Amino acid sequence: MSKRGKIGLLLGVSCTIAVSTIVLLSRYYLFRMFNSELEVIQCGIQILMITAPVYFIYVAIEVLSGTVRGAGASFIPMVISISHLCILRIILLAIIVPLWNSVQAIAIVYPITWAATAFSLFIYYKCFRWRNTAITVQCNQSVSLE
Numbered sequence: 001m002s003k004r005g006k007i008g009l010l011l012g013v014s015c016t017i018a019v020s021t022i023v024l025l026s027r028y029y030l031f032r033m034f035n036s037e038l039e040v041i042q043c044g045i046q047i048l049m050i051t052a053p054v055y056f057i058y059v060a061i062e063v064l065s066g067t068v069r070g071a072g073a074s075f076i077p078m079v080i081s082i083s084h085l086c087i088l089r090i091i092l093l094a095i096i097v098p099l100w101n102s103v104q105a106i107a108i109v110y111p112i113t114w115a116a117t118a119f120s121l122f123i124y125y126k127c128f129r130w131r132n133t134a135i136t137v138q139c140n141q142s143v144s145l146e
């Protein structure tokens with residue numbers, strides 16, 4: 001990974017860990033700001049306790065796909081994102097929820113699909129040719145800015 005990519009990943013992960021920590025520590029107050037029903041707050045906290053500690057994985061998705069898209073190869077990162085964050089997630093929900101019908105079952109699918117997406121994007125980033133796929137457009141007309 002390039003130096004800029006590593007710095008972006010480090011900054012993103014650092015900020016995400018800091019914000020996730022603040023949100024986890026103040027979770028009761030934050031949920032009470034939006035809803036006063038105890039059951040709703042408990043469901044929200046259950047989801048937060050599963051997803052927030054591993055939300056830094058999502059940073060890898062954004063940095064890796066953004067790096068590849070910025071080089072001009074946007075199709076494959078799009079396919080990876082759609083197939084993992086949408087299709088795989090729906091398949092997992094269809095399998096897991098009937099077996100384990102709870103809020104935790106739904107919440108656990110998110111980190112699983114984040115990890116699968118980040119892993120697939122990392123493999124694509126490291127093993128496939130995407131660096132020289134940028135499309136260059138030349139303009140032969142002069143433009144007058146009046």
